[in-house]
Amino acid sequence: MNILEYTFQQVINAVSQGSMFALVAVGLSIIFSLLRLTNFAHGDMMMVGAFGTLVMQLAGVPFELAVLLGIVISALVGIIIERVAYRPVRGAPDVTMLLTSVALTYILENLGILIFTSSPRNFPLPDWLGASFNLADGRISFTSINLLTFGLTLLALLFLAWFVRNTQVGLGMRAAAEDLTASYLVGINVNTVIVVAFVMASSFAGLAGVLWAAQAGVVEPHMGFTPLLKAFVAAIIGGFGSIPGAIIGGFVLGALEVLIQSLPSEWGLGSYRDAIVFTLLIAFLLFRPGGIVGVKQEVKL
Amino acid sequence: MSETLLKLEHLEVNYGAVRALKNVSLEVKKGEVVALLGANGAGKSTTLRAISGLVKAKAGNINYANQTISRFDPTQIVALGISHCPEGRRVFPGMTVLENLRLGASQRRDKENIQADLDRMFEMFPILLERKSQTAGTLSGGEQQMLALTRALMNRPKMLLLDEPSLGIAPLIVRQIFATLSELKKTGTTILLVEQNVNIALNLADRAYVLRTGEIVLEGSASELRANSERVAQAYLGGGIEISASRAA
Numbered sequence: 001m002n003i004l005e006y007t008f009q010q011v012i013n014a015v016s017q018g019s020m021f022a023l024v025a026v027g028l029s030i031i032f033s034l035l036r037l038t039n040f041a042h043g044d045m046m047m048v049g050a051f052g053t054l055v056m057q058l059a060g061v062p063f064e065l066a067v068l069l070g071i072v073i074s075a076l077v078g079i080i081i082e083r084v085a086y087r088p089v090r091g092a093p094d095v096t097m098l099l100t101s102v103a104l105t106y107i108l109e110n111l112g113i114l115i116f117t118s119s120p121r122n123f124p125l126p127d128w129l130g131a132s133f134n135l136a137d138g139r140i141s142f143t144s145i146n147l148l149t150f151g152l153t154l155l156a157l158l159f160l161a162w163f164v165r166n167t168q169v170g171l172g173m174r175a176a177a178e179d180l181t182a183s184y185l186v187g188i189n190v191n192t193v194i195v196v197a198f199v200m201a202s203s204f205a206g207l208a209g210v211l212w213a214a215q216a217g218v219v220e221p222h223m224g225f226t227p228l229l230k231a232f233v234a235a236i237i238g239g240f241g242s243i244p245g246a247i248i249g250g251f252v253l254g255a256l257e258v259l260i261q262s263l264p265s266e267w268g269l270g271s272y273r274d275a276i277v278f279t280l281l282i283a284f285l286l287f288r289p290g291g292i293v294g295v296k297q298e299v300k301l
Numbered sequence: 302m303s304e305t306l307l308k309l310e311h312l313e314v315n316y317g318a319v320r321a322l323k324n325v326s327l328e329v330k331k332g333e334v335v336a337l338l339g340a341n342g343a344g345k346s347t348t349l350r351a352i353s354g355l356v357k358a359k360a361g362n363i364n365y366a367n368q369t370i371s372r373f374d375p376t377q378i379v380a381l382g383i384s385h386c387p388e389g390r391r392v393f394p395g396m397t398v399l400e401n402l403r404l405g406a407s408q409r410r411d412k413e414n415i416q417a418d419l420d421r422m423f424e425m426f427p428i429l430l431e432r433k434s435q436t437a438g439t440l441s442g443g444e445q446q447m448l449a450l451t452r453a454l455m456n457r458p459k460m461l462l463l464d465e466p467s468l469g470i471a472p473l474i475v476r477q478i479f480a481t482l483s484e485l486k487k488t489g490t491t492i493l494l495v496e497q498n499v500n501i502a503l504n505l506a507d508r509a510y511v512l513r514t515g516e517i518v519l520e521g522s523a524s525e526l527r528a529n530s531e532r533v534a535q536a537y538l539g540g541g542i543e544i545s546a547s548r549a550a
Contacts, residue, residue: 168407175393175404182391185353186452187379187408 009140010262016146018254019153023208024231025238025246026160027201033177033241034197035090037097041081041104042205043228047112047221049074049206050213054123063126071206077108078202082195112221120218129214149211156204157247164243169196177241233281239291248292253277306331306460306491307352312361314344314351314515321347322515325361329460334482334492336502336523339512340537345495346388348512349462352493353385354378365460380408384458388465388495390449394438398429401437401448405455415455422451425481443474450478460491467498479505503527511536 024042031039053070057063085104089096125145132143164170172188173196183190205224212227213219230253238249260273269276284291307329314322322344329335337345350356352363354375363371370378379385384405392401402422406415423430426447432440437448446466453461466482467475475498482505486492496502503509503523511519511533519526519536526533 168403171396171400171404172407174396174400178393178395179391181355182387182393183404184355184375185379185385185387185391186404187376187456188404189376189407 005136005139006262010258012140012142012146013262014255014258015251016142016149016254017258018251019149020208020211020227020250021230021234021253022247022250023153023156023204023211024227025234025250026157026243027204028231028235029238029241029243029246030173030177030197030201032235033243034173034180034194035086035097036094037086037101038094039201040098040101040228041108042201043224043231044105044108044112045074045078045202045205046209046212046224046227047108047219048077048202049209050123050219050223051112051116052206053210053213054121054219057124063124063129067207067210070210071203074206074209075199075203078198079195082198087191087194109221116219116221118221120220123213123217123219125214125217145211145214149215152207152211156207160200160204160243163200169193173197230277233277236281237284237291239293239295242291242293242295245291245293245295252292256280303331303333305329306333306366307493308362308364309348309352310362310364312348312351312363313359314347314356315359316347316356320515322351322358325512325515325517327510327517327520329491329493331491332486332489333508334486334494334506336506336509337493337495337512338497338499338502338509338533338537341497342514343512344515345512346464347515349385349387349464349493349495352378352462353383355385376408379456382456382459383462384453384456384460385462386449386453386464386466388468390442390445392437392440392445392448392452395436397434397436398440398448399433401452402429402455405452408456418455418457422454426451443470443478446470446474446478450481454485458490460493461485462493462495464495465497466494467496467501475501499530499533500527513537 024046027045028039028042031037031042049070052073053066056066056069061069081104085100086097089100129144129148132141134141164174169192172183172190172193175186175188176183176190176193180190208227209224212223216223231250234249234253235246236249237252238247239245257273257277260276261270263269290296305328309325309327312322312325313320325344325348327335337348339345347356351358354370354373354377358371361371362369365381365383370381373381393404396404399419402419403415406418409415423433428444429447429451432444437445440448450463450466463482466478470478479501482492486505494502494506503526506523508522509520509526510517513536519532
């Protein structure tokens with residue numbers, strides 16, 4: 001295997017990994033930018049999406065439709081938690097909202113355990129999704145899940161970019177993120193904006209959950225925890241609250257993780273992957289809290 | 302005189318333990334420009350914020366076009382045709398001039414007229430057309446004030462609340478903005494204007510109120526107050542509470 005092929009293989013891995021982080025991080029950033037809410041329950045939307053898909057499949061719905069319905073279910077759960085849990089504490093001190101989201105995480109995960117037990121369940125995939133492709137006599141390989149992950153992420157992000165530029169609600173979303181008081185004054189329907197934001201964030205997370213489950217082959221109630229932490233790191237190093245920041249952060253983090261793992265094994269760094277990632281997080285928080293895109297600290301008037 | 306459009310009765314607003322407004326009563330008639338004068342911290346901005354629903358009155362009543370709006374939320378109030386152009390301009394800095402203007406029309410039901418109104422705004426301030434695709438954060442203070450004003454006008458307001466449109470802006474541009482405001486006045490837009498610059502405010506206004514520490518201490522027609530500038534100065538600075546004869550009338 002020559003160096004070019006090796007690099008190409010690692011780029012495929014990095015893009016696939018980074019897509020997933022970006023997809024989850026974008027939702028975290030949107031919600032944070034609007035509400036100053038660090039939404040810990042966001043990772044559980046992955047679980048909801050994956051279990052939703054699984055249940056639909058078990059009910060006999062074909063896979064593609066089941067995925068769609070799974071995403072719809074995560075969006076609905078997103079709407080419900082906004083209405084029931086977050087709206088009543090809107091405007092409360094940040095720590096109240098933070099604790100609410102932690103409580104929601106426990107509720108959702110334990111509901112998951114109650115309904116599906118805590119043991120991992122097999123996530124059945126159609127044959128075409130299990131396929132793998134080989135290039136250069138098998139020295140470069142990837143699966144259709146890799147392709148699908150990147151393709152669907154790209155579609156989702158392009159849709160988001162179109163939405164926030166060309167629709168009235170999307171413009172309102174950016175405006176409310178920049179200056180909530182001024183948004184009220186120009187008559188933006190902030191409630192609608194926030195509900196739509198939860199729909200978007202939750203369906204993106206639901207999609208990420210399905211892709212994650214497809215890659216891992218299993219679903220379980222705690223499956224959202226690790227990707228949530230990674231998405232946090234991605235969102236913060238990109239610039240917390242910024243959509244482009246979350247995307248950049250997602251891909252940077254994906255690339256970094258793959259890079260660490262592709263280092264020669266005699267260096268022994270591979271097992272320190274998470275430690276290195278979180279050290280980077282601390283470094284960013286200390287020296288560049290605005291992240292890569294440099295989010296400015298908001299001015300409260 | 303024509304009918305009353307906006308009427309505040311015994312309005313009282315608190316920020317926590319601090320009483321920002323105590324017993325403020327004023328009225329604005331349809332088509333009138335009324336100036337609200339007073340020193341820093343007198344409660345001028347708070348009065349506007351109470352009208353637009355950003356702060357809730359602790360006591361008293363806000364009446365607009367014969368309905369009580371004291372409990373309405375800001376979105377509803379904008380939908381009624383009250384636009385508030387806030388202190389410090391508050392344009393959306395990361396969004397383009399055009400996007401800012403489109404957001405000003407958020408509560409408009411007549412979507413088909415929006416393009417015509419955009420053209421009207423660009424005609425009013427041609428510099429904004431030049432800067433159409435620039436983000437608002439890159440504009441000068443004066444240009445941002447033009448944008449904040451036109452953004453408020455995109456709502457086709459029946460009543461315009463203006464908070465310190467001259468603050469921190471070059472005199473030449475202040476003159477340009479106030480020329481536009483007097484054009485608006487001619488077209489019948491009702492304006493409640495908060496202003497530190499007494500002369501420029503009294504030149505535009507029909508009537509004025511002077512606020513001090515959350516209370517109205519002087520009111521009168523603009524010409525009356527222009528002729529009695531020492532009384533205005535006294536009302537700003539303190540001394541005996543003095544209410545002109547026109548209040549009783």
